Amino acid sequence: MEVKLLIVDDEQSIAGSLAKYFRLHEFEVGVAHNAEEALKKIFEENYMVVISDIMMPGMSGIELLKRIKKYNGMIQVLMMTGVVTIENVLACLRNGANECYLKPLGDLEVIRAGVDEAVGKLTRWENLIRNMVKRKD
Numbered sequence: 001m002e003v004k005l006l007i008v009d010d011e012q013s014i015a016g017s018l019a020k021y022f023r024l025h026e027f028e029v030g031v032a033h034n035a036e037e038a039l040k041k042i043f044e045e046n047y048m049v050v051i052s053d054i055m056m057p058g059m060s061g062i063e064l065l066k067r068i069k070k071y072n073g074m075i076q077v078l079m080m081t082g083v084v085t086i087e088n089v090l091a092c093l094r095n096g097a098n099e100c101y102l103k104p105l106g107d108l109e110v111i112r113a114g115v116d117e118a119v120g121k122l123t124r125w126e127n128l129i130r131n132m133v134k135r136k137d
């Protein structure tokens with residue numbers, strides 16, 4: 001299953017580093033530097049995995065997470081933050097985030113494992129739906 005990945009972070013260096021890393025690992029990657037731009041891209045393109053910062057000017061990553069899940073609950077969302085609070089972590093959990101990573105990001109393989117897990121989940125759902133459709137026919 002080929003899955004498009006969207007990275008959302010107002011810090012261009014972090015967004016750029018993550019985009020470069022995932023492109024090197026053969027992911028199709030888009031970048032947004034704020035939540036509003038991210039929503040526009042999600043509505044217009046078929047992004048099924050999103051990595052988003054929590055603390056951004058304007059709309060927060062938590063609000064973005066809520067809107068993504070309301071739009072399409074199948075979209076897998078991984079959150080990251082440099083502002084570690086129990087409220088942020090609980091908000092991620094309550095609103096359906098797959099994971100929450102702490103900045104500064106160290107080993108990107110940890111995030112890659114989270115993305116791979118999200119893609120695996122999407123693949124399992126896709127296979128289930130295909131099998132159900134085949135049985136129906």
